[in-house]
Every structure is written in structure tokens, then in C-alpha cells.
Amino acid sequence: MTEETPEARLATLRASIDNIDAALVHMLAERFRCTQEVGRLKAEHAMPASDPDREARQTARLRSLAEDAHLDPEFAEKWFNFVVAEVIQHHTRLAGAAQADGPGTDTGTA
Numbered sequence: 001m002t003e004e005t006p007e008a009r010l011a012t013l014r015a016s017i018d019n020i021d022a023a024l025v026h027m028l029a030e031r032f033r034c035t036q037e038v039g040r041l042k043a044e045h046a047m048p049a050s051d052p053d054r055e056a057r058q059t060a061r062l063r064s065l066a067e068d069a070h071l072d073p074e075f076a077e078k079w080f081n082f083v084v085a086e087v088i089q090h091h092t093r094l095a096g097a098a099q100a101d102g103p104g105t106d107t108g109t110a
């Protein structure tokens with residue numbers, strides 16, 4: 001039986017990392033597609049960009065999931081906070097644009 005060389009093992013592991021990174025990019029793209037719609041909904045209905053209660057619930061949930069998965073819960077929380085900060089910036093920008101547009105030009109009347 002021939003042993004796998006360290007170089008071959010590294011290449012195998014990197015192939016898996018490539019797949020995982022690609023999946024993460026696709027999942028993040030889907031998440032941002034979703035939060036963009038949430039941002040539009042919030043802007044249209046003058047709802048606040050951030051929801052600290054929702055964030056607290058999600059942080060607790062993700063920390064628990066991370067523990068179960070043997071992922072550092074501190075890291076999971078940092079990742080979530082990083083993503084949410086970006087989402088809130090997008091929401092705030094959409095709210096500003098909605099305000100600049102005024103209450104809506106399409107009144108449904110002729």
C-alpha cells in the first residue's frame with residue numbers, strides 16, 4: 001500500500017475547502033437576497049432597520065447550534081454580528097432612498 005504524500009493530502013483537503021467556500025458564497029448570496037427583500041419591506045412600511053430582540057434570539061440559537069457542532073460559539077456570534085451589521089447598512093440605505101422618494105407617487109388613481 002502506498003502512503004499519500006503530504007502534498008497530495010493537502011491538495012485533497014484544499015479541494016474540499018474550495019467546495020465549502022463556494023457553498024458559503026452561494027448561501028451568503030441567498031441570505032442577502034432575502035434580507036434585501038426584508039429591507040424593501042421595512043422601508044416601504046417605515047419599520048426600523050434593526051430588531052435587537054430578533055438579533056438576541058438568533059444569537060442564542062446560533063451559539064447553541066455552534067456548540068452542538070463543535071464550532072466556537074464566540075466565532076459564530078462574531079460572524080453573525082458581522083453579517084447583520086452589513087444588512088443593517090443596506091436596510092438604512094433603502095430606508096433613506098424610500099424617504100427621498102416620498103410616500104409614493106403611484107396612488108392608484110388616474
Ligand SMILES: O=C(O)C(=O)C[C@]1(C(=O)O)C=C[C@@H](O)C=C1
Pocket residue numbers: 035038039049050051052054055058083084087088091
Ligand atoms: O429579521 C430582520 O428583521 C432583519 O432585518 C434581518 C436581520 C438579519 O440579518 O438576520 C438584520 C437586522 C435585524 O436587526 C435583525 C435580523
